[in-house]
Amino acid sequence: MRLGDERALAALYDRYAPSLLGLIQRIVRERADAESVLMATFLQAWRTAASFDAARGSLLSWLATIARSRAVDSARSGARRERREQLVTEQDAPIAEAEAPGSTDPLDGITQQERRTAIEAALTSLSAPQRTVIELAFFEGLTHVEIAERLAEPLGTIKTRIRQGLIKLRGLLAPLAQERVA
Numbered sequence: 001m002r003l004g005d006e007r008a009l010a011a012l013y014d015r016y017a018p019s020l021l022g023l024i025q026r027i028v029r030e031r032a033d034a035e036s037v038l039m040a041t042f043l044q045a046w047r048t049a050a051s052f053d054a055a056r057g058s059l060l061s062w063l064a065t066i067a068r069s070r071a072v073d074s075a076r077s078g079a080r081r082e083r084r085e086q087l088v089t090e091q092d093a094p095i096a097e098a099e100a101p102g103s104t105d106p107l108d109g110i111t112q113q114e115r116r117t118a119i120e121a122a123l124t125s126l127s128a129p130q131r132t133v134i135e136l137a138f139f140e141g142l143t144h145v146e147i148a149e150r151l152a153e154p155l156g157t158i159k160t161r162i163r164q165g166l167i168k169l170r171g172l173l174a175p176l177a178q179e180r181v182a
Helices: 006-028 031-047 059-099 107-125 128-138 144-151 155-181
Strands: none
Touching: 006 031, 006 059, 031 059, 107 128, 107 155, 128 144, 128 155, 144 155
């Protein structure tokens, strides 16, 4: 494969693809996603064949490392995308309801704007560190570990800031929740 022999790649694929597909599918869950990650794994192996060193480990462990890394990246990006889509859907749902042709109450749009203003004010009332970690977690979809790495802060500090910020937001926004129920 290091010499560009496609038959070597095909033989490698035939031998290791079933095992790697199982590993990948346990991480990404969806078969179609797992197959895409499997193809990306072998493409990366093809491109980086010269970096394989048998003294550092077996061929299967090298391929499994590539596959796992790609699968985790795929799962994380999928989770971030789902969180963003869910957040957008949750934010837009009340607006869509207010703007729907069946909505005859002109106060609905005003109510939505008041809620949006209250949420923005609540976020502004947080300390800068709390607001930053909440924005990174909920708007950028970063994990707690990723936030800790980005901000060069201890993981426990990040978790505490998020928790305290969410508790404060819950208290500040409780009246909005009561309005919605009523």
